[in-house]
Amino acid sequence: MKPVVPQAFFVFFALTIGGVAEPSSHGNATGRIQDGTPPFDLLLKGGHVIDPANKLEARMDLAIAAGKIARVAKSIPVAESRKVVDARGYYVAPGLIDIHTHVFAGGPDLCVVPDVYAVPNGVTTVVDAGSSGWKTFPEFKEKVIDRSTNRVLAFLNIVGAGMMGRIEQDENEMDPAAAAAMIKKFPDLIVGVKTAHFLKPGWTAVDRAVEAGKLSDTPVMVDFREVPGRSYEDLLLKHMRPGDIHTHLYAEHIPLLDEHGVVHDFARQARRRGVLFDVGHGNGSFWFRVAVPALKQGFVPDSISTDYHKRSALLPDAGMLTTMSKFLNLGMPLQEVVMRSTVNPAREIRRAELGTLSVGATADVAVLKLEKGKFGFVDSGHAQMPGNRRLQCLLTVYGGKVLWDPNGLSWPDWRGAGKYKVID
Numbered sequence: 279m280k281p282v283v284p285q286a287f288f289v290f291f292a293l294t295i296g297g298v299a300e301p302s303s304h305g306n307a308t309g310r311i312q313d314g315t316p317p318f319d320l321l322l323k324g325g326h327v328i329d330p331a332n333k334l335e336a337r338m339d340l341a342i343a344a345g346k347i348a349r350v351a352k353s354i355p356v357a358e359s360r361k362v363v364d365a366r367g368y369y370v371a372p373g374l375i376d377i378h379t380h381v382f383a384g385g386p387d388l389c390v391v392p393d394v395y396a397v398p399n400g401v402t403t404v405v406d407a408g409s410s411g412w413k414t415f416p417e418f419k420e421k422v423i424d425r426s427t428n429r430v431l432a433f434l435n436i437v438g439a440g441m442m443g444r445i446e447q448d449e450n451e452m453d454p455a456a457a458a459a460m461i462k463k464f465p466d467l468i469v470g471v472k473t474a475h476f477l478k479p480g481w482t483a484v485d486r487a488v489e490a491g492k493l494s495d496t497p498v499m500v501d502f503r504e505v506p507g508r509s510y511e512d513l514l515l516k517h518m519r520p521g522d523i524h525t526h527l528y529a530e531h532i533p534l535l536d537e538h539g540v541v542h543d544f545a546r547q548a549r550r551r552g553v554l555f556d557v558g559h560g561n562g563s564f565w566f567r568v569a570v571p572a573l574k575q576g577f578v579p580d581s582i583s584t585d586y587h588k589r590s591a592l593l594p595d596a597g598m599l600t601t602m603s604k605f606l607n608l609g610m611p612l613q614e615v616v617m618r619s620t621v622n623p624a625r626e627i628r629r630a631e632l633g634t635l636s637v638g639a640t641a642d643v644a645v646l647k648l649e650k651g652k653f654g655f656v657d658s659g660h661a662q663m664p665g666n667r668r669l670q671c672l673l674t675v676y677g678g679k680v681l682w683d684p685n686g687l688s689w690p691d692w693r694g695a696g697k698y699k700v701i702d
């Protein structure tokens with residue numbers, strides 16, 4: 279059936295290919311598309327590009343072809359792309375990388391569906407932090423990773439069954455050789471080792487995780503709790519290696535501050551020796567009373583992550599954009615917030631090819647809007663902090679494909695779309 283569309287729309291859309299109109303202010307600037315196929319599939323026009331990996335922050339056009347970043351330049355003609363998105367007034371960042379999530383088992387009250395969480399948040403890579411172990415990873419791969427719309431990677435729990443069944447206290451299940459063997463079997467998917475929730479005395483969990491890290495040449499992510507004879511200081515200075523990651527940096531149970539609220543010197547020492555610090559917001563691990571003084575003293579996180587699971591998803595709403603917005607409102611410049619959510623986590627998991635808008639890199643892109651207004655944010659203790667800025671994601675591009683576009687920025691106006699069909 280022929281749609282009823284005013285003649286003017288036919289004329290307007292006749293100037294486009296792929297069904298997406300160039301924004302009206304550019305509509306007549308470069309004329310019609312010439313014969314032949316445009317070289318680019320998608321052009322983000324006029325956005326404020328933040329690409330910390332390349333120390334780039336400027337108003338730029340960004341073109342994508344064949345799933346890769348094809349060109350970043352001051353001006354790319356609209357005629358060179360099949361689709362054009364007007365990104366003026368928005369920020370164009372690499373797809374976000376959340377290195378602490380839970381997207382497999384761990385009990386029915388824990389995991390979330392990776393793409394349902396990630397894509398609306400501008401996250402193109404989620405890393406599951408130890409929900410699966412060396413016994414259960416193949417099931418995780420088959421049931422979740424292989425079926426996810428976006429990239430899912432994993433830290434492998436040093437405990438064989440991972441977080442399933444709450445057996446993370448059983449030392450007999452902590453097998454460095456078996457963990458390393460599984461990591462070597464899936465080097466494209468498993469980025470390191472995780473230890474968490476160990477409440478018994480001693481260093482077995484941490485040391486065996488580090489041993490697995492050594493055997494597989496991968497970093498270890500540590501979720502830690504002090505018990506008598508096991509101190510945070512010793513963890514950072516004696517047990518973790520340079521490149522290993524302490525997550526839950528601003529948790530109330532982490533003694534980052536001394537009794538006067540001053541960041542312990544041993545934490546700075548650990549940073550100097552190469553230990554990395556991650557947010558891991560979670561249900562119980564982000565407290566303004568720890569984060570605010572630490573940030574004031576310059577003790578910033580290397581990476582911003584969410585520890586996203588069912589409980590943290592509900593309250594305190596620990597999604598990536600909310601967590602990034604908290605840091606913005608705590609005074610961290612936007613460029614740094616993006617850096618700690620893209621290139622830094624990419625390097626921590628040794629995937630430097632991710633988290634960048636370099637030409638040739640896979641085209642993972644987040645188009646973000648910075649909203650200004652009266653907002654509030656909560657921490658794990660359910661205390662509140664007022665704020666005036668909040669990030670929103672308007673477009674998530676994964677490997678060149680638009681996965682999230684709630685405002686239809688990349689879609690044609692329905693009145694000129696012709697006989698359109700259901701989206702794929």
Ligand SMILES: [Zn+2]
Binds near residue numbers: 378379380
């Ligand atoms: Zn976690």
